[in-house]
């Protein structure tokens with residue numbers, strides 16, 4: 001069965017998913033797209049060989065699966081509408097403008113049992129998969145500390161060019177919710193669930209609740225601690241870039257490129273998991289090294305379509321994204337209390 005897909009929202013991330021569906025050879029057809037910006041919808045439909053329809057309802061009537069790629073405040077209402085119609089749904093992160101909105105998305109999905117996936121795309125990053133393999137290798141010892149730095153230009157400019165990201169009603173908050181929700185999820189993926197947080201946020205651009213600077217300390221249940229620094233600046237030559245260093249009792253691992261590395265490492269003991277005492281992987285070498293260890297990369301959009309076809313759960317799930325919201329909410333509560341320690345519920 002070829003899955004009939006519809007896109008709600010025809011902006012930056014919708015184009016990314018349409019390209020991933022096509023390049024991955026997904027058994028899916030983009031049959032309808034809708035965006036209140038009719039020009040954006042027409043251009044998107046022309047680019048991806050689809051039809052721009054005049055309402056959300058017209059789209060729902062024609063599709064098996066919906067991509068919710070609108071600005072954040074519209075996610076809960078549209079996911080709810082898709083669930084009521086029994087349609088599979090791919091909801092971009094963040095799920096909503098705050099934790100309550102994110103919970104409403106998770107509840108709608110749980111009650112309807114539709115196939116649903118979230119946009120935590122970095123869970124499929126080869127670079128972070130290699131970092132995780134190195135950290136989890138017993139020869140590396142115990143994780144002790146992570147230094148996670150993330151910076152990009154304020155995304156109301158450049159390739160994003162969005163006005164909604166400076167509007168609290170549509171975006172909710174700034175760099176932490178809109179961007180570093182990925183980082184919070186990755187930190188839990190790398191060194192385990194967070195037990196407590198302390199955070200400060202700042203707004204150097206005068207956008208009020210849309211913070212542009214986040215400085216946080218996260219205590220993990222494993223005993224490791226992480227520091228997270230996330231910044232939105234105005235240097236247009238610096239698009240989104242993360243740099244992550246993980247110190248274990250017997251190893252150092254650094255991710256210097258979000259997807260294809262480099263991933264550098266050195267350690268005290270040899271291990272068959274990744275041979276050698278030090279090394280660096282990027283691009284094809286990184287993929288080859290992962291494949292030798294049995295890692296099978298996947299295109300998350302193709303995986304979503306396959307889950308829809310087979311009627312089985314998709315991942316990263318909406319519950320995975322909700323967990324990241326729980327930690328993000330704790331970080332904001334800490335910042336409101338001038339950096340006080342806030343305990344995070346167990347996953």
Ligand SMILES: NC(=O)c1ccc[n+]([C@@H]2O[C@H](COP(=O)([O-])OP(=O)(O)OC[C@H]3O[C@@H](n4cnc5c(N)ncnc54)[C@H](O)[C@@H]3O)[C@@H](O)[C@H]2O)c1
Nearest residue numbers: 008009011012013034035037069070071072092093119162
């Ligand atoms: N997973 C990721 O790494 C990633 C990356 C970028 C953006 N995002 C998320 O994706 C979402 C969209 O971001 P973007 O960069 O594509 O924004 P964008 O501004 O490029 O596009 C958003 C589009 O949604 C449209 N829209 C608003 N309300 C709508 C509705 N009710 N129905 C249909 N269309 C509607 C707007 O007119 C606009 O064209 C945001 O929630 C953002 O946080 C995720």
